[in-house]
Amino acid sequence: MRLLLAEDDALLADALSTQLRQAGFEVEHVENGAVAEYLLLRQSFDLAILDLGLPMLDGLSVLKRVHAAKPGFPILVLTALDDLESRVTTLNAGADDYLTKPFDFPELEARLRVLLRRAQTAQPAHGGGASSSTLGRLVLEPQARRASVAGEALELSPREWTLLELLSTQRDQVVTKEQINQAWSGEGDAAGAAGAGGGNSIEVYIHRLRRKLEGSGLSIRTVRGLGYLLETGDAARG
Missing domain, CATH: 3.40.50.2300 (Response regulator)
Known part of the structure; x- marks a missing residue:
């Protein structure tokens, strides 16, 4: 249970x-x-x-x-x-x-x-929600932990996937570095959680995701002093 x-x-x-x-x-x-x-x-x-x-x-x-x-x-x-x-x-x-x-x-x-x-x-209703979701030209499949842009699959590490999923579920809301660290820890990534405390590690993954989201119609904006924001727009800012 x-x-x-x-x-x-x-x-x-x-x-x-x-x-x-x-x-x-x-x-x-x-x-x-x-x-x-x-x-x-x-x-x-x-x-x-x-x-x-x-x-x-x-x-x-x-x-x-x-x-x-x-x-x-x-x-x-x-x-x-x-x-x-x-x-x-x-x-x-x-x-x-x-x-x-x-x-x-x-x-x-x-x-x-x-x-x-x-x-x-009752019929189980906690198995994982919708099978896929679309943001711009990005398609997320949470159950399979897959993502694609315009039909082309993205190669994502476990931490990249978790970061992308967190940003997408909180779209148009600021995601803090604390939330990112807790999400990585919640995924059971012990090594990731141990090394994720420094902001530089998160910034590296943000940079990688920005490159992989090119052409998706989405960008990750840095909100200085607060965190990151996934929003519509092809140009990644920050």
Whole structure:
């Protein structure tokens, strides 16, 4: 049972991860909403626990985007917000359950298992989303981890693919170097994660991608002091 825990409170996340693993869950923890959205849309999980007050991208936005892409994917919202309006808004946005902090772990575990039973009796809806997507003349096939420009396949290393996919899913939004490093780490690229901390490493991969995207109708723009932005336009800038 693979579970994604999106929680920015480090102490709570550490304690909760330990309890969940002892209960038999395989836990992937992330600290911000941008990486949570990226992983939930591109990797296979059985369910998710989502805090609403996440940095970079708030939990409600993550919930709406994941629910739109994977309507049957079970998400339990865990939050300190206990007012009626927050509950109604969150449930209407696609949450399957809503639990307020503080909470007792046995209740959380019971609620998670209810969500799992519901998901198992329904058609699985968390297998990977759309089979392909098109941006300009770029075609991405997430399940096969392939990309092509005008019908010609791109030769991409694992880190190049992850970087391109992250930029495309966050198109027209700035992707920070922290998000890139976390995405590489989330892909299980231990060597990459260890060497990715320096900005120069990321810049090398950005440069390579710019060259490979020539003729795609897309460019990667450097937003100085913030990160990178994938946008329409043949000329790569920055």
